[in-house]
Amino acid sequence: DVKVTQSSRYLVKRTGEKVFLECVQDMDHENMFWYRQDPGLGLRLIYFSYDVKMKEKGDIPEGYSVSREKKERFSLILESASTNQTSMYLCASRSRGFGYFGPGTRLTVT
Amino acid sequence: DAKTTQPPSMDCAEGRAANLPCNHSTISGNEYVYWYRQIHSQGPQYIIHGLKNNETNEMASLIITEDRKSSTLILPHATLRDTAVYYCIVRENSGNTPLVFGKGTRLSVIA
Numbered sequence: 001d002v003k004v005t006q007s008s009r010y011l012v013k014r015t016g017e018k019v020f021l022e023c024v025q026d027m028d029h030e031n032m033f034w035y036r037q038d039p040g041l042g043l044r045l046i047y048f049s050y051d052v053k054m055k056e057k058g059d060i061p062e063g064y065s066v067s068r069e070k071k072e073r074f075s076l077i078l079e080s081a082s083t084n085q086t087s088m089y090l091c092a093s094r095s096r097g098f099g100y101f102g103p104g105t106r107l108t109v110t
Numbered sequence: 111d112a113k114t115t116q117p118p119s120m121d122c123a124e125g126r127a128a129n130l131p132c133n134h135s136t137i138s139g140n141e142y143v144y145w146y147r148q149i150h151s152q153g154p155q156y157i158i159h160g161l162k163n164n165e166t167n168e169m170a171s172l173i174i175t176e177d178r179k180s181s182t183l184i185l186p187h188a189t190l191r192d193t194a195v196y197y198c199i200v201r202e203n204s205g206n207t208p209l210v211f212g213k214g215t216r217l218s219v220i221a
Binding site: 004030033035042043045048050056058090092094096097098099100101102103104106 | 144203
């Protein structure tokens with residue numbers, strides 16, 4: 001089975017903290033994605049990467065950065081967390097065609 | 111923006127077939143139709159995809175109209191565990207373009 005794992009299911013951080021969300025996939029997929037999901041807004045794409053050390057902005061990249069040093073790992077970084085970044089964060093990976101999602105990280109910024 | 115239109119919500123009686131429609135009138139010739147679902151508090155799960163022929167797997171059937179401007183996902187015998195938000199997405203099979211999600215259809219299966 002394809003596995004996409006995320007480092008935490010639930011996370012609570014304080015305003016101004018630097019936050020790292022980690023995503024690891026075990027299928028040697030080239031493409032990896034970070035989405036956030038909020039009630040009424042659906043899934044919105046933050047960043048994606050189609051190769052190691054490559055990254056592309058999605059629809060809402062402001063306040064976020066990413067890192068992809070190895071093919072299997074894609075990290076989302078909140079440089080200085082703010083309360084409006086409280087959300088469910090979902091990672092996905094894909095080779096061609098359909099993608100696989102991780103279980104999500106519910107981040108609360110207080 | 112998503113290229114698909116789906117009803118915001120639907121109900122289905124347990125054991126009956128659930129038919130979820132999707133309009134994609136601007137679909138291009140090399141774009142596939144994908145369906146995902148998201149059960150509460152979980153990540154989206156792939157269900158099925160197709161180009162122009164009808165497709166069936168262990169989870170569902172996908173019926174695509176001849177002009178490819180709309181499709182229907184069929185869950186033949188809905189159970190309570192099928193209660194979820196169902197997303198219809200169109201995209202090319204190759205390349206690096208990401209999946210773009212619309213609002214989906216919230217399916218409630220009722221006992």
